[in-house]
Amino acid sequence: MNSDPIVKNLLKSIVLDQSEIDYFLSFLGEVTVKRREIVLQAGDPCKYQNFITQGCLRMFHTDRKGIEHIVAFAIEDMWMTDLYSYLTSTSATFSIDALEDTKILQIEKASMKKVCDKIPKFERLFRLMLQKAFFAQQLRIMQHLSSTAQQRYLYFRKNFPGMEHRIPQKQIASFLGITPVFLSMLRRKEAIR
């Protein structure tokens, strides 16, 4: 298991010595999923917090009409989980699957608790992660309130550089809240490429 990326990720937010790092790492599990493979099925409880070391995941909601709406993407060096389900041990409202072959490091809630109890700095880390996610969401809401689909697409490209070449366009459309057909039209009109 190559734990280097996740250690670097932790050290961005908190200071840790080697023994603390080792303790944390001892709880991690490594999972590899293929493209299209499901990591979390809506309805099941979300047991893990997932850290992506390679690849790309999406978290989405499937509405009554069967249409999928992408709430978030996660690529290398990012965390992803259905937080509500993870924290409250209820069944997940979102599903998570892979858009590329992906390597994930997972930690269970019970393990996370152990780590937090022994090393309170991790509690702080967790709060910081939550805050960061909160602010990202706030920004996204603001953009939906104030921008057209075109502006949101341009912002997406700025925010996730190169992502447009990694994953199918229809996934980006789903993230932006528009149809793939319309996104295609936008791209033609602007000759963005």
Next chain:
Amino acid sequence: MNSDPIVKNLLKSIVLDQSEIDYFLSFLGEVTVKRREIVLQAGDPCKYQNFITQGCLRMFHTDRKGIEHIVAFAIEDMWMTDLYSYLTSTSATFSIDALEDTKILQIEKASMKKVCDKIPKFERLFRLMLQKAFFAQQLRIMQHLSSTAQQRYLYFRKNFPGMEHRIPQKQIASFLGITPVFLSMLRRKEAIR
């Protein structure tokens, strides 16, 4: 100062004895603002976390065109702050003002820190509040991705019962991300009333 509502609010999430409650209350300030009065001006640092005991606040962003977009409402028994500015001591990206004459209890960041240091349960409280806000935002994003303006309006009425009679319609439109003109049309079509 009537501190009953805020105490009840705290006790929903954590257990406190009288001395702990008193300690917390000793840091609170009470402010009364009139309709239209500004509580936080975008650009200024957000010094306070605000608890509403009576009335209604809105937090909004003003875009380059001068159009206001409402990120959140807060009524009795709710908290409101520009969290990013409050936590990082940067200048606020949002403004907050009153839609009704409003009574607020305020707590400064430094005071909050003192309370958390002395009574760690408050740290937990703060995390729970953040989580709750996070989930509410997630829901809001999902709705923008998957619902029409009409469906969002109906959901708003369900979620904030009676609010439509308390505040101007244009404020609701701004919250929903549509124009007041269009909201008026929706209401006529549906004869909702």
Next chain:
DNA sequence: CGTCTATTTGAATGTACTCAAAAGCGGTGG
């Protein structure tokens, strides 16, 4: 090479916005 899925294109439709004007409502001053 054939199959499956994603993307593009076009036409018709629906959703939401702009602009403009009229009507309604609330507060203020005489």
Next chain:
DNA sequence: CCACCGCTTTTGAGTACATTCAAATAGACG
């Protein structure tokens, strides 16, 4: 108490943004 002023809501017409449906094309994968 009434008249006026300013702001909100309504209404209508015209336009722009975004979707649906259908069909053609292009890419990816076994």
